[in-house]
Structures are given as structure tokens and as C-alpha cells.
Amino acid sequence: MAIYGLTLLSACMFVGVMLGDILGKVVGVEANVGGVGFAMLFLILVSDYLLEHDKLSLKAQSGIKFWSMMYIPVVVAMTARQNVVAAVKGGPMAILCGVLAVIVAFAFVPIISKIGEKGTPLPGKDQGKEA
């Protein structure tokens, strides 16, 4: 049943968010420390085990997949409820932030690509078609 997928997802979310809250208390901050990330980690571990052992029916999987397909629309709804009027004042910073983050990340690509074995370039597009 599709609801089994939702149940699994809910359980992972509760465990993760609770862990985040506890961690927040432990380190003494008024915040949820990494709860969503922990929940994702649990979902990866549990679903990997269940899929490996063929314990998750297709319908249960479709219950989870529905929500992951709703991800971008929900994010769009989330943006539509933010205080953009106040944020517009900080507009130039947001743009600069995005620009610099991309430039720094691009600069790291050739550096980290050197780690480990060298990558082999894909054959040219035309050669690939002949082969």
C-alpha cells in the first residue's frame, strides 16, 4: 500500500528531527541541529536495506516517490510566502553571493579532479556515433 511508504518517510522524519532537537539541546543552541539531514540519512540507510532485500512493494515506493516529485512545487509555494519585500533591499548581496559561490566552485573542479586516477575524456561526439 502506498501509505506504507509515507509511514516509513514519516518515521525517518520524526527520528531525524528529534535527533536534531536533542543535539541542539546538547550543544546548547536554540535550534534544530541538522534534523532534516539526519532524516535523509536514515531514509537512505533504511530504503537501501529494504530495496536490497526486496522488502518494499512498488506501491509503497510510489508513495515516497510522489512526495519527491512534489518537491519543486512545494519549494515554489515556500518561496511565494517569504518576505521578499524586505529581502529586495538586500538584493545586490544575494546576487553577489550566488556569483562568487559559482566562481569559487568552478575553480575547485580542476584541482579536485586530480585526486585519484585520471579521468579519461569521452570520445568525440561524432566518433561515439560511429562506434
Place this chain on the structure above:
Amino acid sequence: MEMVLNIFIKYNLVMAFLIIGIVMYGADWVSKATNKRIAGSAIAILIGLGLAYIGGVITNNGNGGLANVPLFSGLGIMGGSMLRDYCIISTAFGARISEIKKAGLAGIISLFVGVIASFTVGVTLALLFGYTDVVSATTIGAGAVTFIVGPVTGAALRASSDVIALSIAAGVVKSILVMIMTPFVAKFIGLNNPKSAMVYGGLMGTTSGTAAGLAATDERLVPYGAMTATFFTGLGCLMCPSVLYLVTRIILG
């Protein structure tokens, strides 16, 4: 007329599904007009930010954006933190551990470097522009990671809505730039093989940006870049409101 309006207001969540569906359709249409160079999701988020601005202006109260208008109050439920976090967590489903191992050491390092580097850039800029409190600076730094990590971190740390909106904007700018710039810089950064594509995905992290950018460069590289990029948001959601927040707090005192 009032009767019809009342139905929309009564079933506000259903109304939100209707509106967001129309927004997604419009965004997809614009995306096709750019030859899919800019992904529909990024355009939809820009439209969302625009709608929030309009809503803030007509209600004379920026808080809550378009959800302040009774007709669109359902956006507050659909885009609230409960459903949002539920959806974000669900995207981790199906990521196989064997796939993570395949990304190899370079892929894993790129993920950590990508998150930390973007975060550092964001926090530095936030401080330079006067957002000196730890929560705001961390949220904006998380926004430079991706437009998802920003609001997740902001909600966890209880940042103000305008700071969260800024963090989303920073993430969207990043995502669109990755889409547009990738084909032009590909040659200079050696983006012509699966391995560098995986490293690239791990460093950029924005899934939509990476997929669209690689598609414009060489579509055979898309799955490699997308594979590492999918872990990026998860890692960001894990690290930003925890380790990185604490480190920022210690550094800023």
C-alpha cells in the same frame, strides 16, 4: 462572485495546488522558450519570489508574502516547513549506498569542499553587507550552498523571513549561473570526462543547475554530475544547521 471566492478560500490548500500547477506550467513554457537552457524549476522559483513580492506590496505587509492574501492562504500550508521538510527528505529515497561508493574519493571530497566553500563565501558576504548576527549569516551562507539548504537552515535556526528570502535568492542566482556558464567554462576546467563531471556535480551541487549545465555541455555527462549533486543538498542540510553553524558561532563569538 463572492460565493466563488469563498469556495477558493475555504479549500485553500486545493487552491494552492491549482495556483502552483499554473505557475509550473508557465515556468516550463518559458524554459522551452530558452531552449531549456534555464531549467523550469529555477524560473518557477523566480516567479514564486515575484508573487511573494506582489503579495507583500498589496497587503502592505511583506511577512507571509502572497500567503497573506486570504485567497492564496493555502500557499502557507503547502509551502510551510512541515510539507517542505517532508518533501526534501523524500528526495533521499532510492539513493543507493553502492552509488555513493562509486563516486569515489574525489567525488566525496568535492561534496565537502563544495558545501564548505559555498557556505564560507555566503557568510563572508553576509558579514560584509551588515548581516552580522550568527543566525542570519549562517542562513545566507546556507543559501549560497543551495536554495533548499538556505530555508531549511533558516527554519532550523529561526531566522527571519526576509533573511530566508535572501538565502533563497542567492541560491537561485547560483543555480541559474551554473546553467548558463557551464558550457563556456567547461574547456577551461577540464569538464570532458565522467570523473570531472562527478567532481563538478559535487562542487556545484544545485541539481537543476548541474543537470541543465551539463546537458548544454555534453549530455552524456549528465548522469555523472547529477549523481554527486543529489547528495549535495542532503549534506548541506546536515552540515549547515549543525557543524557549520557552530563553527560560525565560535568564530563570530
